[in-house]
Amino acid sequence: MPEAAAGTAFAAIAVGGASGWFAAVQYWVAACGVALALIDLAVQRLPDVLTLPACGGTLVLLTAAALASEPGSLGRAAAGAAVLTAVFLPMVFAGAMGFGDAKFAPAIGALLGWSSWTVLFWGAAAGFVVGAVSEVVRMAAGRARRTHVSFGPYMVIGALAVSVTAS
Template sequence: MTGAVVGAVLGLFAGALLRPAVARYAVPPGEPWGSCLPTPLGRCVRHGERTGPPPLAVEAVAAALGAALGGWAPGRWLPLLVWLALFGTVLGFVDAAVKRLPDALTLPLFLGTAVLVPLTDHRPAVWLRCALAAGVLGLLFLLLALLAPMGLGDAKLAPSLGAALALGGWRAVYGGLFYMWLVAGLWAVALLVLRRAGRRTELAFGPAMLLGTLAALLAAAHR
């Protein structure tokens, strides 16, 4: 319980620092990165205009992730999961806003994950499994991007998630894929019921990928 509370508080403060990154990268392709510095209430510091996600939305999500990690994540996985949570929060909001996962975020996420995986588990067999899972998920989502209505950004995000999932074994990798599509399906149904989307509406898949990965990793940690 104490870990969850501490994680929530740290996540809340982290969310305030992540909000400017969301505002910077949540721009359509071809446009320059945003330059406005938003407050937690979603107002630009310089101009006072409404910008970025709704007030306290980023902070609330970061706090929830912090509580989940602080309360349930194994200590040896925490550095990697915190890394994923920080980038994942920004990527999730950016993808939801403009349907893109910028290279400026997915590339450092992958590089950091590649460094943290060997530090998380020192067994070469686990490193090999993580590398294989990263390749498999990357190839899978690349094929989906070429053959289905899926973005290349999803394919660039997938290797990082595959490597993290493989820390929990192949069962966690399969579970992560299942949870990704489950979350996406439930979200799509909810939008249809609320009439916020139609059958042809393009939905961001990045948030579902990130939430599915978190769910599978937390489940693997307690098996």
């Protein structure tokens, strides 16, 4: 299962056509995101041992993209990381989201923010839409096993889908 998920994500990124350091960022977020998504599905947690390197690696690779003068904005990526985290944190304290989701938000926000504010908005929104549709389908099929929804997989799917199609 992990290999198939990673292979699918990597194939989608390759088809998307990004190159250079920004493609490396997409692959990095996909690699970290697949591991985080599978862990989240299994134990409803996004562990620090993966969320923190995901964020750090994303920012390092985007800095390399900026130094290589690739299209995008490092400042907007940093702001996107801060904005998405600021959006997720109140949901954590309201009990609507786990703290791991908020710790993974800077990586997702930076990836999406690099391209544009529009990509950031749609990439973040896509996670919620994919999650809602998936959970409604699971409920209709009688497969909803608990009230807690693992949001990490939907964050990754939504962000990568929008990032890949926007690049």
